[in-house]
Amino acid sequence: EAGVVQSPRYKIIEKKQPVAFWCNPISGHNTLYWYRQNLGQGPELLIRYENEEAVDDSQLPKDRFSAERLKGVDSTLKIQPAELGDSAVYLCASSLVEGWLNEQFFGPGTRLTVL
């Protein structure tokens, strides 16, 4: 079974440029998470989807970040315009919610460098 796929793995852009990250979750997983992981820190949730619905986006900086999950499968996270402080690893995770059991499976992440 294929794991969570993310692309690109690395991205270098200049500040004020737009950037997009793509995530393909494990087949059948209805919940998808986007996290930001700063250097030396743990992941911080940006947004969580249940199917197509964003059920928790309280940590998403909505002035420059946007996300979508069309048809409840793939998801895209966008930053426009990027700032220097956005340099981080962006992780995608997915899970299948069955009652309380909710094990997350993570993708390899996208390392973003903003110059």
Next chain:
Amino acid sequence: AQTVTQSQPEMSVQEAETVTLSCTYDTSESDYYLFWYKQPPSRQMILVIRQEAYKQQNATENRFSVNFQKAAKSFSLKISDSQLGDAAMYFCAYRGGTYKYIFGTGTRLKVLA
């Protein structure tokens, strides 16, 4: 709000020895899960072990075991017979009723040959 604290930024252990990584958390919820995740240098996080708060018995997965002290809100990870492949960042995580995961800042484990 829930918080997770890992007070050991870095730990070292000799190969074949035992090491314990500490984690404390704060919550007002009675039902929750606690997790330890491993993140090797390649960055992909993988689940090491999970503990349900309502279970008194400590979880064990091969060489990995936890010491779960609910009253003290402590959740430490013990790695026995440490191997070179255990070297990684280890994150403690909390998940309550909202399915939101809260991660600690991580402990970097070095395994010395």
